[in-house]
Amino acid sequence: xxxxxxxxxxxxxxxxxxxxxxxxxxxxxxxxxxxxxxxxxxxxxxxxxxxxxxxxxxxxxxxxxxxxxxxxxxxxxxxxxxxxxxxxxxxxxxxxxxxxxxxxxxxxxxxxxxxxxxxxxxxxxxxxxxxxxxxxxxxxxxxxxxxxxxxxxxxxxxxxxxxxxxxxxxxxxxxxxxxxxxxxxxxxxxxxxxxxxxxxxxxxxxxxxxxxxxxxxxxxxxxxxxxxxxxxxxxxxxxxxxxxxxxxxxxxxxxxxxxxxxxxxxxxxxxxxxxxxxxxxxxxxxxxxxxxxxxxxxxxxxxxxxxxxxxxxxxxxxxxxxxxxxxxxxxxxxxxxxxxxxxxxxxxxxxxxxxxxxxxxxxxxxxxxxxxxxxxxxxxxxx
Amino acid sequence: xxxxxxxxxxxxxxxxxxxxxxxxxxxxxxxxxxxxxxxxxxxxxxxxxxxxxxxxxxxxxxxxxxxxxxxxxxxxxxxxxxxxxxxxxxxxxxxxxxxxxxxxxxxxxxxxxxxxxxxxxxxxxxxxxxxxxxxxxxxxxxxxxxxxxxxxxxxxxxxxxxxxxxxxxxxxxxxxxxxxxxxxxxxxxxxxxxxxxxxxxxxxxxxxxxxxxxxxxxxxxxxxxxxxxxxxxxxxxxxxxxxxxxxxxxxxxxxxxxxxxxxxxxxxxxxxxxxxxxxxxxxxxxxxxxxxxxxxxxxxxxxxxxxxxxxxxxxxxxxxxxxxxxxxxxxxxxxxxxxxxxxxxxxxxxxxxxxxxxxxxxxxxxxxxxxxxxxxxxxxxxxxxxxxxxxxxxxxxxxx
Numbered sequence: 001x002x003x004x005x006x007x008x009x010x011x012x013x014x015x016x017x018x019x020x021x022x023x024x025x026x027x028x029x030x031x032x033x034x035x036x037x038x039x040x041x042x043x044x045x046x047x048x049x050x051x052x053x054x055x056x057x058x059x060x061x062x063x064x065x066x067x068x069x070x071x072x073x074x075x076x077x078x079x080x081x082x083x084x085x086x087x088x089x090x091x092x093x094x095x096x097x098x099x100x101x102x103x104x105x106x107x108x109x110x111x112x113x114x115x116x117x118x119x120x121x122x123x124x125x126x127x128x129x130x131x132x133x134x135x136x137x138x139x140x141x142x143x144x145x146x147x148x149x150x151x152x153x154x155x156x157x158x159x160x161x162x163x164x165x166x167x168x169x170x171x172x173x174x175x176x177x178x179x180x181x182x183x184x185x186x187x188x189x190x191x192x193x194x195x196x197x198x199x200x201x202x203x204x205x206x207x208x209x210x211x212x213x214x215x216x217x218x219x220x221x222x223x224x225x226x227x228x229x230x231x232x233x234x235x236x237x238x239x240x241x242x243x244x245x246x247x248x249x250x251x252x253x254x255x256x257x258x259x260x261x262x263x264x265x266x267x268x269x270x271x272x273x274x275x276x277x278x279x280x281x282x283x284x285x286x287x288x289x290x291x292x293x294x295x296x297x298x299x300x301x302x303x304x305x306x307x308x309x310x311x312x313x314x315x316x317x318x319x320x321x322x323x324x325x326x327x328x329x330x331x332x333x334x335x336x337x338x339x340x341x342x343x344x345x346x347x348x349x350x351x352x353x354x355x356x357x358x359x360x361x362x363x364x365x366x367x368x369x370x371x372x373x374x375x376x377x378x379x380x381x382x383x
Numbered sequence: 384x385x386x387x388x389x390x391x392x393x394x395x396x397x398x399x400x401x402x403x404x405x406x407x408x409x410x411x412x413x414x415x416x417x418x419x420x421x422x423x424x425x426x427x428x429x430x431x432x433x434x435x436x437x438x439x440x441x442x443x444x445x446x447x448x449x450x451x452x453x454x455x456x457x458x459x460x461x462x463x464x465x466x467x468x469x470x471x472x473x474x475x476x477x478x479x480x481x482x483x484x485x486x487x488x489x490x491x492x493x494x495x496x497x498x499x500x501x502x503x504x505x506x507x508x509x510x511x512x513x514x515x516x517x518x519x520x521x522x523x524x525x526x527x528x529x530x531x532x533x534x535x536x537x538x539x540x541x542x543x544x545x546x547x548x549x550x551x552x553x554x555x556x557x558x559x560x561x562x563x564x565x566x567x568x569x570x571x572x573x574x575x576x577x578x579x580x581x582x583x584x585x586x587x588x589x590x591x592x593x594x595x596x597x598x599x600x601x602x603x604x605x606x607x608x609x610x611x612x613x614x615x616x617x618x619x620x621x622x623x624x625x626x627x628x629x630x631x632x633x634x635x636x637x638x639x640x641x642x643x644x645x646x647x648x649x650x651x652x653x654x655x656x657x658x659x660x661x662x663x664x665x666x667x668x669x670x671x672x673x674x675x676x677x678x679x680x681x682x683x684x685x686x687x688x689x690x691x692x693x694x695x696x697x698x699x700x701x702x703x704x705x706x707x708x709x710x711x712x713x714x715x716x717x718x719x720x721x722x723x724x725x726x727x728x729x730x731x732x733x734x735x736x737x738x739x740x741x742x743x744x745x746x747x748x749x750x751x752x753x754x755x756x757x758x759x760x761x762x763x764x765x766x767x768x769x770x771x772x773x774x775x776x777x778x779x780x781x782x783x
Contacts, residue, residue: 013396017723024726027733031745054518212600230519230567232499269458269614270567294521310517311510311548313501315435318470318622320502337501344514344547346501361511363551365432380527381512381549 036371038378039362041325044308046354050301052342053237057227057277059247059291061198061220066213067189068201069095075204075214078189082200086191092215093204095187104184107177114170121159121166128152128159189214196220198289220286223279224260227295228272235339236299237262243277248292256280259297302339306348310340312358314366322352323359323366330359330370388715391692402684403720407727409680413673414732414753418743420666425744427556427654431647434475436504436620437629439645440636447643448477448617449556449650450658455642457570457616463642466635468627473497474616475505476569479555482529482562483538489529491562492555493539495569495616504620507563513548519565524548526560539564540572541581556658558741566616574613584610674756681724681757682764685717689768696772697780710769717765721757728753 029035078093080086135152138144199216202208225245229237239262245255256279263274277295287293312322313335321334338347352358359366361378392399430449439448440455440463447453460472476495481488496505498519506515507524513533516522523544525531528551535546544564553561564572575581585607589595594606621644623632633644645653655663689696699709729750736743 009393009396013393013400016396016400020723020726020730023730027730031733031736054520056520207597209598209600230498232497233517233519310501310515311513313515314508315502315506318625340501340517342517344517362509363511365509378511380551381533 036373037362037364037366038373038375039359039366040376040378041357041374042309042312042360044306044348044352044354044356044358046304047307047345048301048304049307049339049341049345049347051236051299051339053229053234053297053299054342055227055229055234055275055295055297057225057293057295059223059287059289059293060226061218061289062222062224062276063193063219064198065192065195065217065219067092067191067215067217068208068211068213069189070186070210072207072209073098073187074207075202076187077204078200078202078215080197080200080215082197084197085195086197086217087194088191090191091188092191092197092217093189095189097184097187100180100184100187103180104177107173107180110173111170111177114166114173118163118166118170121163125156125159125163128156132156191217193217193219218289221282223282223286223289225257225277225279225293225295227275227277227293228267228270229275229297231266231271231273234273237273237275237297241297241299244296244298245277245279246294246296247283247287248294249287250283255283257295296342302347305338306352306354307345308348308352308358309360310344310346312360313337313346322348323362324352325357325359325372325374328372330366330368330372332368388712388719391695391712392716392719399688399716399720400723402688403723404727406681406684406720406724408731409677410724410728410753410757411731411735413670413677414728414745414750415735415739415743416666416670416673417749417753418732418736418745419739419741420663420670421744421746421749422739422742423558423659423663423666424655426554426558426742427659428651429552429554429742430556431650431654433508433553433561434505434620435508435622436473437623437647438621438633438636439650440472440619440621440640440642441617441645443641443643445643446653446657448475450653453617454615455617455619457566457614459640459642460619462640463619463621463636466632466639468624468632468635469621470624471503471622473500473503473505473620474566474618475620476566476573476617477555478569478573479557479559480539480572484531484535489531490559491526491529492559493569493572494561494563495566495572496563498565498567504622507548507550507553507561509550510548511551513546515548516563516565517547520568521545522547522565524550524563526553526562527551528554528560529562531562537562539568540577541575542568542572544568552742554742556654570613570616573615575611581611678756678760681721681760682767685713685720685761685764686768686771688716688720689713689765689772693772693775694780697775697777700775700777701780706773709772713769713772714762714765717761717768718758721761725754725757 074096076094076096080092086092132152132155135144135149139146139149195217197215198218201216202212202214208214237259239259241259243257243259245257246253247255257277258280260276260278263276266273308322313320314323316332319334320337321332323330324333333351335351336349338349340346361381363378363380441447441453442455445451445453457474460474463469463472474497478493479490480493482491482493494505496516497503498516500506501515510524511527513524516524521542521544523537523546525546527549531537531546531549533546533549536543537546539562555561588607588610589603595603623629629646633646636642636644696709732745736745
């Protein structure tokens, strides 16, 4: 009876202590350095990928006209507002002419004065000519002195010269008048093209210097995107490649376009290559100038090659490579990478063959001695 | 030969085991505290390991980029590349800030990494899901501790980023999880704080008469454009060619480029010796106190357990049991108690560790040391109990 009771107690004690010990052994083996590293493994496959390039740019107008005076002055009036459509030759505004109108009137008076002077010179010349003719005949009949006849001849020559001077003076005054009128017209701000007013930089009454813009007009048909591609990831960027454009204000909506040209000058400071992207169809309403746009350029599909996810690629001791699993053994293989696409697939040019098993995800850094616990998906990432 | 200790334990095994478990919880707390201390130091080392660099090149005379702020031009890496012995360089920025996702925000360290440089220093060395960054803008790889998921849209300053990959154990020295974004975006994030700040800065510049001159149109635009650029990074990470010594290359960079370069061991010294020195000492101090308190409680429990049995011990003495047998019984019980406590402690510590918000590293060596410490404490405590037990008068067994 007694022994049974004691055995019963021993069993109860064992029932508590044994699971505790089992749990302890489990804990020691499953945590710390003895624990296996949970990893996922994939197979290298031959696949053809189409690399993509990603850049960020702003919407710009190819033709933008900054209209302003050629000399310093004050803005007199402006007839257009931002957003107005204008046509070629339309008067947009005018600079204050100050005294130019008065000078036009002075030139008109001067013109009349010159015309009158010309009439006077003509009258004098006609009289001098008839006098010279009369005294010539009188000299033939010897009814006048040779000296008087010579004087009349000289009078005619002087009158001829005065007539020429008066004519040229009239031409000069006319040209002067035309010049003042041209200057006056130069103060009119006229649109050179059919376009859209995008900026009104000065209001009537404000003073602007020569060359400063008063109104900015763009040709809305000429919108393009000025895109910057990081030089590191711009392999294969050329003109005529198709592109997808996402405007920041229309996120989720992708517009079609193409590379118009890659700029011959890259930005050496920001280490970017610049390119111009045009829309296939201009969006309606037009995107504002300066809006941020994301551009994805798709390159032609490449021939099939061994391809892995870029999460596979690791660095060990400065060497780029992958962890290959062969018969449950881990070893690091250095590889040479080819091109990659934007979804994270990258070509392996050297180091791996199709069908090789490589580690994709791991819960910590691997080493040669790591024990592996291969799963479909890491438990933490599945949460 | 019957085991007196075993018989005694069996007699009241419930009390004994539960005392052991209680003791185990206390030991578990102590082990966890040791793990917290080790975790702090390991966070610092993880930061250095993850950057994958042999040298950190920072602004001259600073302890950057982790312990102090450091700012160098982003084209300096080109001249560093020309230093003999340098194999690879990569610009990097670090910025600790709140990263917003929906309504919540997560304190994290935003790391700017060179886009398109798969495997370059600074990149997350391994992932647990998703892929590495492929676009040079608006993509992010986040540490899993941020709680972000693949495909989440997160906001850093003015821009939104898509989480394309998740990684693990990428933390700053203070344990904040990292979010990796392309360098150009990170440079902008460091400088362009938010839209309001940008707008106010523009207004301030426009109000400054020396920048907004009526006679010089375009000057204001040029000034604002130059103000909205940030051609600086916090550090250049350098990998060294095999066969060169890190110290020599660091000296060359210091001498000819007029920049400070730290080797891995110097960086560790800065991080552990300077950056987390006081907080780790604080935890260390707490650990010492906890260990002393645990020891005292263990001693006290064993002493009480023996005192509970003082009458039985007196009976044993009365029937002529040898002192050695009694001493062995008490010591065996104390050691058994210690072992149960240690096992329970180790189990609780291991299961509790992942629940902590910051990393808790349970080192096997700490565990082994803890085991022997517990055994020594138990033996010492039992010695006092044995002394009391042996001093007991056998008459007590029959007396009042």
